[in-house]
Amino acid sequence: MTGRRLASGGLIDRKAPLRLRFDGRPYGGFAGDTIASALLANGVRIVGRSFKYHRPRGVWGAWVDDPNAMMTVRLNGREMPNVPAATTPLEDGMDVRAVNAWPSAKYDVKGGLDLFHRWLGAGFYYKTFIWPDWHLFEPAIRKMAGLGHVSDAVYDDYVSDQVNAACDVLVIGGGPAGLIAARTAAERGEAVTLVDDHPDVGGSALQEVAIAGADPAKWVTAQKAAFVAAGGQVLVGTTAYGVYDHQLVGLIQQFGFGAAPRRWRMRARRIVLATGALDRPVTCANNDVPGVMSLQGAADFVTRYGVLVGQRMAVVANNAAAERAVAVLDGAGGRIRRVDPAKGAVTVHGRRGVAGISQKGTRRYADTVLMSGGLTPLVHLWRHAGGKLDWCPDRQAYLPGKSPVDMVAVGAANGTFDLEQALEEGQTAGAGRSVTRGPTDYHLTPLWPKPGSAGRQWIDFQHDVTLKDVEMAARENYVSVEHLKRYTTLGMAADQGKTANMAGLAAMASVQGVSIPEVGTTTFRPPFVPIPIEAFHGQHAKTQWAPVKRLPLEDLHRAADAALCEYGGWLRPGWYGQGDQTALIAQEAVMARTHVGVFDGSSLGKIAVMGPDAKAFLNFVYYNTITTLKPGHLRYGFMLTEGGVVYDDGVVACLSPESYIVSCSSSHTDGVLRHLEAWRQDGNDPDRIFVHDTTQAWATVTVTGPKAREVVAALGVACDLDKAAFAHMTLRETTWQGDALRIARVSFTGDVSFEISVTASKAAALWEAVIAAARDHGGGAIGLEAVSILRAEKGYIMVGKDTDGETMPHDLGFWAPRQKKTTAFVGDRSLRSENANRTSRKMLVGLRVQDGAAALATGAHVVLPGGEVSLGYVTFSYDSPTLGHPIALALVDNGANRHGEGVEAWHMGSRQSVTICAPCFYDAEGEKLHA
Amino acid sequence: MQVFTCPFCGPRNETEFHFVAEAGKVRPDTTQPISDAEWATYLHTQRNEKGPVREVWMHTTCAELFVMQRDSVTMAVLGTQALRKDGS
């Protein structure tokens, strides 16, 4: 037995016993314990195995600084990996296992790795297993080296709340300085939130004898009560894990084991940082043996949990702050032997637990070694916010320097370790004034790693980095701290080097013979403590993350047994009916070609562009000439980027000289709208042009096929549908059942087509009428899959599928505007560049397979016969049900000038002979289109 | 997460905004001859200054463009004005 529970003291409830199991053995604890304090109270020493060497490890610290006690915990059928034992409140029935040990922390079969430590230095795995291929070894090494296992179980109710909040003042840390700051600010009438990661506020107050003449516990209670009375909000069990732009602070609030934490995005007008300081380990031989602990941590275990961590304790401390902690331990009945590290190097003895300590050849018995190498202010959040750090030679620590906007550090976080001064700083900061650090009584004898000294001396406990690793990194010229970190992985474990970084920097400084500030620090990045990824998305996932846009006719499609699929952000019918998908799609395509097909085109963009300058504006944003477009007429065209690349294709309808409808791709409407708005407002008079998205206001039902005219006629609209009166690419505005109706004769299939648009509220009536008429003519509804085949047969492109980030309009065969249009348009100059004039551009072509051959794979490369170099690739391929043979579209180098050439399609190592042809397989003369 | 102030809607999270361009960039008159270099400068060259910058942004929820002065080092927003009154 080493650690034991004291008869009194601490914040635990001795009337509320709890049970836990650790590595299969039963133990007891109390409400108010953490897993770590309960284990220590039971005399448990070995709580895990180290990451790389599988050395036995014990608890080091009492809170977030503990690098060693990482557990897999099961409770109520729920398992969580990598649970930090020092910060996790104990709950009844917890089944706790050390993460990196099998079968248990005490008897670890991989413990033998430690015998090979000589060969396992920094970069060992990379250096050794790089030949012949690191990836051959990686799975086995990962299995051996990792921390924790992720359970296969999925917890559907593990969903984090997300809270957006704001306050005038956010005080981070509820110790004496933070409490005073929060109270002062609240009593000034400011909206103040005080956060503390412990179950209650108080911080280091518990270790004091008296505060402002009062009992510390009573003082804390009084401050908190006054703060709350003044309207303050207290969030306990809540960690400020990161500070982001414009005073946004990330908070994570815990609700006990297995419950998803709540994430707060707190926007604070100003921030008071009262995060305190951590004790540093002393780097000496065998300083990782279980029983070597933080002195401040040991005092915390007494005052918070009523646990004395050892019976015969050697204290190795170099600083004035040690006295308070020693007094606490002394008061709890610990037998203490002081070892002055200034008198010579110390060595810890023992393997599975501390068995003694020696200095200058004299060995003395101790079951516990408590170390205090000096206090390190917790400045992580200060650095997140962009605050500067100054090196303080007196304190041998980095202290907050030039402050970031509206952030003030107070108390130990500011290097102010004296209680009176800390309280004064808290009061000043709470009142909104800047804090000037006073002279300090705190002093210490510098005590840093000494390179070249004997024994294995741990720098990073969690990632198993020793002083020798740092020396080796320096020898191999990884001297920049950022390189040192990545090469040795120092400070890169889940604890982010809270105990390791300063020792690592000091060691590197010493090896190089420079001062610590000359070495510099690595970047402090959020999160300050590990946070489940879950907390960052909460409900904002899956369909809540990217909600689909929905059609007004969705219910009717569902009733008609549509397979609803997502197309460019819209939920649209892919095909209708049950059964073989390919067969159903083919039937729909053939039906549309032979009789009539009806599809829901409501998702197509319908952006109204109006105003006296609307025509000139559209002429500028379109590649095609719009100035010649007359009312009642449609024009197919492209919008380009200024780089000349095709951004969107669509149809412009002219309703009147000052009113147009831009019909863009379904998936591009938002982007096109932004594109139009940007040009409208930047370079044009926005009072003479108006852009308005009416996509959701109109529903569009498209009728296509040889019987399309008969179907539309059956609706009884007041409109002459005769082909002479209503030509291809014209538009009629009329009424139907008393409501506005637009009929556009435009085709995306190559057959005669009518796009009929009504206000969305009339969509169902129109759809039902059209479907009924189509049935009378041997047709019916078709889904997007069939439409996609029909358009490809005709060679109509889909931007982004049959084009890529380099495709210009002339690559698609649209040459005229580039040669003839004289007015300026977006992208014009880029179309006259050397790049645009290359003959080796990828151009749209069709590909014909040999008789009886199968359809090509979409994405297959086009190569010369026997060739290895890709000339382009297949953008769409299908076994055309209309034509009875496969078709394909492709982008091929200089393709427009290679029609008739035999090439090969290469896919996954196999080749297939194909012939390049024009990108149109259906009605090349346009007789059906204009019928 | 930064907070930008739309001149029309007030302060909003940066996720509602879309960067458009550095302010003051003028599109060359493409009906006149323009050298490749001049066009390439227009397309690709950004000042990308360290410190105070002037940029055009769009508030996507109201679709209005505005000019924002901000500090590219400290991320401080120094001011926002509607584009149409700016004259640039």
Ligand SMILES: [Zn+2]
């Ligand atoms: Zn706005």
